[in-house]
Amino acid sequence: MAEQEKLVILATHGPASAELATIPFVMAGAALASDVEVVIGLQGDAVHLAHVGEAEPVNAPGFPPLAKLMGDFRELGGKLLVCGPCANSRGIADALVDGAEIVAAGRFVAEITSAKASLSY
Amino acid sequence: MDAVATLDLTTLAADKVVDARGAACPGPLLEAKKGMGTVPVGGVIEIWSTDPVTKVDIAAWAGKVGHESLGYLAGEGYDRVFVRRGK
Numbered sequence: 001m002a003e004q005e006k007l008v009i010l011a012t013h014g015p016a017s018a019e020l021a022t023i024p025f026v027m028a029g030a031a032l033a034s035d036v037e038v039v040i041g042l043q044g045d046a047v048h049l050a051h052v053g054e055a056e057p058v059n060a061p062g063f064p065p066l067a068k069l070m071g072d073f074r075e076l077g078g079k080l081l082v083c084g085p086c087a088n089s090r091g092i093a094d095a096l097v098d099g100a101e102i103v104a105a106g107r108f109v110a111e112i113t114s115a116k117a118s119l120s121y
Numbered sequence: 122m123d124a125v126a127t128l129d130l131t132t133l134a135a136d137k138v139v140d141a142r143g144a145a146c147p148g149p150l151l152e153a154k155k156g157m158g159t160v161p162v163g164g165v166i167e168i169w170s171t172d173p174v175t176k177v178d179i180a181a182w183a184g185k186v187g188h189e190s191l192g193y194l195a196g197e198g199y200d201r202v203f204v205r206r207g208k
Contacts, residue, residue, distance in 0.1 A: 029147040030178075033154040034185045064145050072151055 006037040008111050008118040014045030018060040021049055024121050025069035032076040039111045040073070041103075043083040050082045050100040051092040074099050081107065130194050130203055135167035136160040142171045142199050149175040150182055153204065157188065160206055165191065168202040176202050183207075 009028055013020035024046075028038045048054045049066070058066035073080070084102045087093040093102060112118045139156035141149035149170040156166045168179060179202045180190040191203035 026147050029151055030182070033147065033150045034182055062145060064148055069147075076151075 004035065004037050006039065006111075006115040007031045008039045008041065008115040010041045010043060010108070010112075010118065010120045011046040011049070012042075012044040013121060014048040015054055015058050016045070018058050018066070019063070020121055021046065021055075021058055022060040022063045022066050022069065024119070025066060025073055026063060027119060028073050028078055029069060029076070032073070032078055037077075037079075038073070039079045039081060039115070041081045041083070041108050041111065042100075043086055043108075047082050047086045047090060047092065050080060050087075050096045051090075052095045052097055055097075070097070081111070083108075128191055128203075130192055130201070133165065133191070133203060135203065136164040137166045139166055139168045141175070142169050144170070144172070146172060146174065146178065148172075150178055153179055153182065153202075157204070157206055162206050162208060165203055165205050168204070169199050170202060171199045173200070176200050179204060 009024045011024040015021060024040055028040055031038045042050055055066045055070055080100045081103045082100050084104050087102060137156050137160050139152045141152040149168055149172060153168050160166055176193045183190040183204050188207040189205040191205055194201040
């Protein structure tokens with residue numbers, strides 16, 4: 001049986017950039033529907049998306065609400081990694097959404113180098 | 122209604138209709154995946170979508186994951202996209 005493909009998506013845009021905060025989860029949804037394993041890594045301001053409640057009001061025109069996309073992502077088995085230093089410096093590391101995992105650079109590198117492809121936003 | 126396929130889709134009875142009208146990308150694709158899980162291999166699902174890109178997106182998805190894109194019917198205000206489960 002062929003090994004499952006993996007896609008890593010690095011996101012750096014937070015709630016203030018609704019469209020660019022949303023698109024990584026749009027791509028992730030399409031990949032998960034295509035039986036591709038997906039890891040999303042949140043870095044910089046994007047860590048706010050994993051802070052409880054901050055994704056709720058994000059609704060970019062033309063796209064589903066971000067909270068809906070993040071719910072689908074989790075339901076379909078997507079893995080959500082959060083940059084530890086980024087979350088700590090913003091004081092949000094203790095209040096992350098279910099399923100979010102705090103990691104550091106080494107884990108990001110391991111995920112990327114074991115993936116078939118990676119995208120950065 | 123215009124038929125845009127080599128099969129006569131107008132007479133094809135789908136095993137499952139997935140109503141994704143009003144859903145934005147990637148909603149119709151996610152709904153198609155869920156719907157496909159409810160029909161047996163060889164079964165056909167019909168996705169309704171108001172997003173004009175869905176018919177292209179679903180065809181690409183079907184090719185990627187091993188299903189058969191059968192084409193679509195252009196209806197009034199939405200497309201009816203047909204896919205046969207391949208695995």
